[in-house]
Amino acid sequence: xxxxxxxxxxxxxxxxxxxxxxxxxxxxxxxxxxxxxxxxxxxxxxxxxxxxxxxxxxxxxxxxxxxxxxxxxxxxxxxxxxxxxxxxxxxxxxxxxxxxxxxxxxxxxxxxxxxxxxxxxxxxxxxxxxxxxxxxxxxxxxxxxxxxxxxxxxxxxxxxxxxxxxxxxxxxxxxxxxxxxxxxxxxxxxxxxxxxxxxxxxxxxxxxxxxxxxxxxxxxxxxxxxxxxxxxxxxxxxxxxxxxxxxx
Numbered sequence: 001x002x003x004x005x006x007x008x009x010x011x012x013x014x015x016x017x018x019x020x021x022x023x024x025x026x027x028x029x030x031x032x033x034x035x036x037x038x039x040x041x042x043x044x045x046x047x048x049x050x051x052x053x054x055x056x057x058x059x060x061x062x063x064x065x066x067x068x069x070x071x072x073x074x075x076x077x078x079x080x081x082x083x084x085x086x087x088x089x090x091x092x093x094x095x096x097x098x099x100x101x102x103x104x105x106x107x108x109x110x111x112x113x114x115x116x117x118x119x120x121x122x123x124x125x126x127x128x129x130x131x132x133x134x135x136x137x138x139x140x141x142x143x144x145x146x147x148x149x150x151x152x153x154x155x156x157x158x159x160x161x162x163x164x165x166x167x168x169x170x171x172x173x174x175x176x177x178x179x180x181x182x183x184x185x186x187x188x189x190x191x192x193x194x195x196x197x198x199x200x201x202x203x204x205x206x207x208x209x210x211x212x213x214x215x216x217x218x219x220x221x222x223x224x225x226x227x228x229x230x231x232x233x234x235x236x237x238x239x240x241x242x243x244x245x246x247x248x
Contacts, residue, residue, distance in 0.1 A: 022076060024066035024150050025059045027212070030080045033059050041072040047079050054081040054153075054210075061248050065099070066150045093155040093246045097123040100146035100216075100245065106139065108132035108237045119144050122243040127164040127200075130239040138177040138223045139238045145217040146245055153210035154247040157184060159203055159218075161196045163239035174227050177238035181222035186213040198224045202242070216245050 020040050025033040030046065037044045054060050061079040064070060102119040110116050117132035122144065133139030161179035184192045184205065194205045223238050 018072055019069045020072055022062075022064050022066055022068045022070055025062045025076070025078055026066070026151050028059055029057050030059060030078070031057075033062075033078055037076055042070070043073070043075045045075045045077045047077065048082040049079045050081065050083055054212075056081060056083060060153065093248055095244050096148070096152055096247050097146065097244045099152070100148050102144065102146060104131060104133065104144045105142045106134040108134040108239075117237075117239070122240060125242070127160060127241045130163045130241045131243075132163070132176075132237045132239040133220065134237065136236060138225070138236050139220050140223070141219060141221070142238075143217050143219040144240070144243070145215055146243075147215050148213075151212055151214050152245075152247050153212050154186070154216060154245055155207055155210050156246045157205040157216065157218075158242070158244045158246065159196065159205065160200060160241040160243075161203065162200045162241060164200050164241050176226045177223040177236065178226070179220060179238055179240055180224050183219045183221050185215075185217040185219065186211050187215055188213070193221070195222075200241070210247065218243065 020042065022042070023036045023040055025036065028036075034044050049060065058081045059078050060081050063077045070076075100123075102122065104119040107119070108117040117130060117134075119131040121129040122131050131144055133142040135142050159179070159182070163176055178198060178200075179196055180198070181193065181195045184194070190211070192205065192207065196203050220238055226236070
């Protein structure tokens, strides 16, 4: 029994040692990335890209992402910023919302057992679900935050302000508060303020240059008041149907 147990433990460690965790390479130089990968038993494939806002020779993207487990000997693809280079996956901004953990300053309590207003509803691609803040007064200064496991470069943010649900032939878009002006805050404290049209359609917040950050926080600053408020407390919440962050 002891021999069998010892053999099992040995096999476990042998199998475990064949897999390693991919280090975080974004933001360091190509040489530093190569050294980290070599020490982890991994190799590196390099693709050169040319992007504003990054240093010469800086790693701007990696696949697989940091924290993932892979077999020893596998190659990690990295994109390195070079002036005059073109192409690369990093230039093709994609929806990176699925990488983030979502949190919020407050959440409206559900009015039915089958309803929730969690911030996760912002990325479910279901326009009839929403995040709704739970503070009085339309939630001015309430926020929702996307936290990424590693630094990303954000290029644009797509938002559908409001709640698209229609119940009892009544469009709740006009009933509740609708997002008008929001402030987007990044890790370094820089901000972008955007005013949305009072329309329940996807609206784009496009950044002048890719923004390197680990968090994107949207703060409610101004709303279009609902037709049922402001004296009916339950109608003072402000809802947002979707919010997707694009970048690499």
